[in-house]
Amino acid sequence: MAGLYVHIPFCASRCIYCGFYSTTLPALITDYLSATGREMQLRKHYLDEPVSTIYLGGGTPSQLSPRQTEQIFCDIDRTWGLAHAEEVTMECNPDDVTEEYAAQVATLPINRISLGIQTFSDERLRFLHRRHDTRQARRAVELLRKAGFNNISIDLMFGFPGETLNEWRDDIRQALQLDVEHISAYSLMYEEETALFRMLETGKIDELDDEISKNMYELLVGELEQNGYEHYEISNFAKPARRSRHNSSYWKGIPYIGIGAAAHSYDRTSRQWNIADIQQYIRGINDGSCVFEREELDLRTRYNDMITTALRTCEGISMPLVRNDFGENYARYLLKSAEKSIAQHLLTLEDDHLRLTREGVFVSNDVMSDLIALTTP
Structure with missing residues (x-):
């Protein structure tokens, strides 16, 4: 079995920590989705095995309308079929999840949602330049449950400048109250060329002490394991039988194809990655070829x-x-x-x-x- 990743690089705004390739130009969405559909056809034979996991990541996939998201699945079905897709995940931002949106997305082949909550502190959310607040985060989970989703993952961050162990404990407590199936938790990273990194370099903020970060991680592991979550990967915790199958395929060396600008692919003997420029990506696809780099693996x-x-x-x-x-x-x-x-x-x-x-x-x-x-x- 193999994995399929589709990169949706559109965001309403840029978060200060994000090092992933994205754009805030929604006018390109229509041309981009046409290009991803064509890329699927151009690379139809990259995989020798059926697609068993699908992941729509970003960027912010929930910036697409349900109809636009449906177009992606039509292209996938036309190229590889959906019959073997056991896990289909889409990343969402909490502020995009309305009752109507959740109900419409539930009619698509998606059976798992990854929700970018990050923190339950409104102050820290503003610091990150996230568009949602704590109330919207809780409401998003409630609406997704109401729409029928029974496999929800949330992202959390710890190690903010000045964050205390008690503040992090409160974030964990609020995450547990949501009773989601999966939690991914990461220490705040200072990626080069991000606004957050520039703030650190210019002395506007200080990185949290390593010992405090270590204590935060140990608290995380202890609290989640005590509440029935399996610590199955360094940053990932799941209730029984709720591991992320798609991400697990990366760690197990299972082949996958990445569709879209900046998307990566792996076929056991090589890696390749598409150009991280949406306009050059679209031009290349329209000319009948995908612009990428490739590395053969010895x-x-x-x-x-x-x-x-x-x-x-x-x-x-x-x-x-x-x-x-x-x-x-x-x-x-x-x-x-x-x-x-x-x-x-x-x-x-x-x-x-x-x-x-x-x-x-x-x-x-x-x-x-x-x-x-x-x-x-």
């Missing part, structure tokens, strides 16, 4: 990709899989490279699987760096 690159994806999950790295896919030399190299982190209780080796400990999760980038193969073993 064995060492695929091994390193496996390290930085599989280790994020609760299953960790399967040593039998490493031996089968990469050979004994890589398996020996991995075990040797892991010795220091195992001794420091950052990694465990149990049941022939390497896994991050809770302490290791917080320094996962350092642990992964130690396992990366800089040369062929």
Whole structure:
């Protein structure tokens, strides 16, 4: 089975932290959707397997009207079919979710909503330049439930400048009150070329202390696990049988195709990414070709990709899989490279699987760096 990602790069306004490619030019929507439909036809044979998960991300997919969103699904059905699509997710902003909108979207093949709440503090929402407030966030979940959605994920952020542990505890408490099926929680990141990064560089804000961020993460994990959520990936928590299948495919190395400007694709032997310019993307498609860059993946690159994806999950790295896919030399190299982190209780080796400990999760980038193969073993 394979995944399909469709990038919807339209936003009503830019949030100060966002490093994803997007535009605030809604006049381009019609031409863009025509182009994504054509790209699907041009790349119809990129995947050798049926599409089992679909993800509409952005940008802000809920900036499209239900009719425009329906057009995307018509194009998908015409190209690959929808019969095998077990999970179909769309990202939404809370302020876009009205009773009418939720009811109309519920008539589409979408069976999972990812709602960008970020925080339940109106002050922090204003700081991020989000367009919704706390009341709208709660109301959006209520309206989606009323429309029949029984698989809702919400995004949360922690580590805001000046944020306290008690403020973060209150965000977690309010998230739990919504009783959603899935929660993704991320530490606030300072991506280069974002307004947030410039604020940090010019001294307008200070980054939160690492020790406080660590305590926030530990509080998050403890509270969500205590309330029945499985911590199945570094930043992701799910109720039983409610893991994100689409995102899990990225961590398991399952092939996927990305449609739209700046969208990425992977077919096990190569990666490619479309040009991050909506107008050049549309022109290329209209000329009969997709403008993209491509990287062929050798064995060492695929091994390193496996390290930085599989280790994020609760299953960790399967040593039998490493031996089968990469050979004994890589398996020996991995075990040797892991010795220091195992001794420091950052990694465990149990049941022939390497896994991050809770302490290791917080320094996962350092642990992964130690396992990366800089040369062929």
